[in-house]
Amino acid sequence: MKRILVAGGGGFIGGHLARKLTDMGHFVRVVDKKPITQWYQVHGDCENLVLDLNDKANCYTAANGFNEIFNLAADMGGMGFIENNKAECMLSVLINTHLLMAARDLGITRFFYASSACVYNGDKQTDTDNPGLKEEDAYPAMAEDGYGWEKLFSERMCRHFMEDFGLTCRVARFHNVYGPFGTYDGGREKAPAAMARKVIDGELFGKDEIVIWGDGEQTRSFMYISDCIEGILKIMYSDILEPINLGSDEMVSINQLVDIVEDIAGYKLSRTYDLDAPKGVRGRNSDNDLIKEYLNWAPAYPLADGMKKTYDWIKEQMIAKK
Numbered sequence: 001m002k003r004i005l006v007a008g009g010g011g012f013i014g015g016h017l018a019r020k021l022t023d024m025g026h027f028v029r030v031v032d033k034k035p036i037t038q039w040y041q042v043h044g045d046c047e048n049l050v051l052d053l054n055d056k057a058n059c060y061t062a063a064n065g066f067n068e069i070f071n072l073a074a075d076m077g078g079m080g081f082i083e084n085n086k087a088e089c090m091l092s093v094l095i096n097t098h099l100l101m102a103a104r105d106l107g108i109t110r111f112f113y114a115s116s117a118c119v120y121n122g123d124k125q126t127d128t129d130n131p132g133l134k135e136e137d138a139y140p141a142m143a144e145d146g147y148g149w150e151k152l153f154s155e156r157m158c159r160h161f162m163e164d165f166g167l168t169c170r171v172a173r174f175h176n177v178y179g180p181f182g183t184y185d186g187g188r189e190k191a192p193a194a195m196a197r198k199v200i201d202g203e204l205f206g207k208d209e210i211v212i213w214g215d216g217e218q219t220r221s222f223m224y225i226s227d228c229i230e231g232i233l234k235i236m237y238s239d240i241l242e243p244i245n246l247g248s249d250e251m252v253s254i255n256q257l258v259d260i261v262e263d264i265a266g267y268k269l270s271r272t273y274d275l276d277a278p279k280g281v282r283g284r285n286s287d288n289d290l291i292k293e294y295l296n297w298a299p300a301y302p303l304a305d306g307m308k309k310t311y312d313w314i315k316e317q318m319i320a321k322k
């Protein structure tokens with residue numbers, strides 16, 4: 001049994017990870033800056049602390065007496081959030097920097113950092129038919145402004161803490177993650193949850209129109225949460241020294257994503273396209289050659305299956321609110 005800190009565990013992925021680690025028999029401390037009433041999951045068998053990890057002293061308090069750290073804390077959201085809050089996204093650099101310093105000084109044996117596909121060079125993502133981003137495509141660097149640059153810089157901080165201070169760091173580049181207990185409204189939600197919410201909104205309130213950002217032909221891949229958690233654990237306990245993709249390679253357009261949700265709902269809406277809304281890159285997909293070769297990991301959930309579970313969960317929440 002290890003003592004493990006999950007930073008950002010009041011959020012979507014951290015909440016699922018804390019559950020998994022606790023079920024594996026570890027003692028887990030969950031830290032997040034949001035009031036506990038706003039955490040997506042609160043596990044009674046974890047130690048739950050509210051601390052702002054931008055603050056260096058709080059990082060030392062959080063990590064003291066622990067063996068390992070998973071850092072999932074960041075100010076983030078979908079395109080609407082990251083395109084309009086670049087400085088706030090970049091300030092998350094303080095969280096990872098201070099947590100790395102605490103890890104170095106307090107004898108932490110392993111450190112996980114959640115990076116993102118937003119580190120990839122924008123020039124490699126101008127076509128909807130993206131062949132899959134390979135890990136080397138992050139350089140020469142031209143990351144997503146704000147959020148992506150923070151992730152790229154923090155990846156390098158992990159690398160240099162490993163080289164200079166001997167801290168064992170592992171870095172995964174997540175491609176869009178979705179599933180139950182995620183953000184589905186409020187402005188930080190990502191495409192799968194947003195599309196599910198809009199279709200359910202139609203079903204429950206008799207609306208017949210759905211607004212799609214851009215022309216809907218932009219492409220992405222989406223990874224179901226349980227695949228993500230399994231991948232995080234494989235990467236954390238591997239000997240992979242470089243950042244590695246953790247994502248699905250089932251690429252779809254946003255229009256195809258809406259088709260999937262409408263099929264699940266058995267409800268069709270007329271589509272209008274907001275061409276001025278934030279759209280992000282034109283095409284993005286994960287190249288999974290490295291993770292298959294090194295860790296024998298591939299996503300188990302096809303998008304339609306994961307979306308069915310996500311849709312059911314969001315519908316339950318919306319009915320409860322209604």
Ligand code: NAD
Pocket residue numbers: 007008009010011012013014031032033034051052053054055071072073074075076077095114115116117173174175176177178183190
């Ligand atoms: P999330 O927003 O649900 O969770 C992040 C949590 O970090 C939030 O609960 C937030 O309150 C907390 N946080 C932010 N600033 C903090 C601070 N100063 N101190 C303490 N807590 C703080 O996001 P998520 O989807 O669970 O993402 C987890 C990690 O994975 C993030 O680093 C994110 O950038 C990365 N990531 C996620 C995705 C995705 O599709 N969800 C894709 C790429 C990368």
